[in-house]
Amino acid sequence: MKIDLSGKRALVTASTGGIGLAIAKGLAEAGAEVVINGRSQQSVDDTLTRLAGELPGAVLSGIAADLGSAQGSDALVGSAGAIDILVNNAGIYGLQDFFDTDDALWDQYWHTNVMSGVRLSRALLPAMVEKGWGRVVFISSESGRNIPADMIHYGVSKTAQLALSRGLAKRVAGSGVTVNSVLPGPxxxxxxxxxxxxxxxxxxxxxxxxxxxxxxxxxxxxxxxxxASTEEVANMVVYICSLQASATTGAAVRVDGGVVDDIV
Structure with a gap:
């Protein structure tokens, strides 16, 4: 199988490090034009320099925006232009006992992990539907199914992403646009x-x-x-974004190393 995303334009949120960077690199290697996003201009610039050195000839650009607020999401949408592939990777996590987790922290996790994907999908999906092709991927977590007792707030936000991606897949059914979640484990x-x-x-x-x-x-x-390595997670995301994955939508695809102990 040869995945060729030439002519496609991808936006990967929170892609200046970790899984997001690996996804951005994988999509660029497959021929897509990739828009990098990070919270600071310095991190975006550093990533663009790094990728330009590793992937000569790749078409790359970058936008600094903090997706923990509506204003940050609006700024990203306003600068991104036409997008064929949206990877909602922005997210935060951290250990916190439920009884010490106040409303402000719940709001922070909800806006960053869930509402950033809501806002970007609401803004960018209609053009994909109009074109008859597009890919939206939410980077959820095995914690969305296997809720960790020591960070319930995080697990709830990741479960919400699964519901959101499934609902969006049904909303754009038959359009040629697919919406899926990928669930990394450790x-x-x-x-x-x-x-x-x-x-x-x-x-x-x-x-x-x-x-x-x-x-x-x-x-x-x-x-x-x-x-798992970040590249192993990215490999699944690149496939989900490919033309070959056209029959996979509304799915929660696990890259969890088998952590979730079931057969489905």
């Missing part, structure tokens, strides 16, 4: 690497080995028994 992103760095230094083990121990301690149902 992934060796920049955030996880930073969190584990102290243990790497203390133990003398590799980052991958420490991450595997972390996965088995906190997600013992993992079948692969390690953290």
């Amino acid at each position: 992934t060796l992103s920049d955030g996880l690497a930073a969190m584990l760095q102290e243990e790497v230094q203390r133990s003398g083990q590799s980052l991958e080995a420490v991450a595997a121990d972390f996965v088995m301690a906190h997600r013992p149902t993992s079948v692969i028994q390690r953290a």
Whole structure:
């Protein structure tokens, strides 16, 4: 299978690092023009420089916008232009006991993790439907199905993304536009690497080995028994965005290493 996204224009939110950066790179490698997004102009510029060096000839641009507010989403839409592929990757996470999680934190997670995708999809989907082709992908999480007791607020926001993507797929049914969610499990992103760095230094083990121990301690149902790489998650997203994935819509596609213990 050769995935060719030449002539398609993709917007990947929160794509200056981690899973978002890997997705942006994967889409660019497949021939898509890619719009990078980050919260600061410096992070966007640094990412564009990095990708230009790694992918000579790729067509790249960038927009700085904080998607935790309606104003940030409006600014991104106003500058993005026509988009064929929207990857709603922007999100925040963090440990917090339910009884210590106040309304302000719930609102922050809701606006960043859920409403950013609502706002961008509402703005960009109609043009895709009019053209008769488009892809929208929400980067959810296995935590949307396997709600973590130590960050319920995060899990709820990720469950909401699953409902949103399924509803949007039905709303644009028959249009040639697909809407799906991808559910990563424990992934060796920049955030996880930073969190584990102290243990790497203390133990003398590799980052991958420490991450595997972390996965088995906190997600013992993992079948692969390690953290996934950001590239492994990106590979699934690139496929979901491809022409070949035209019969996959309204789906919640897992890249969780088998953490969610069911057969569906």
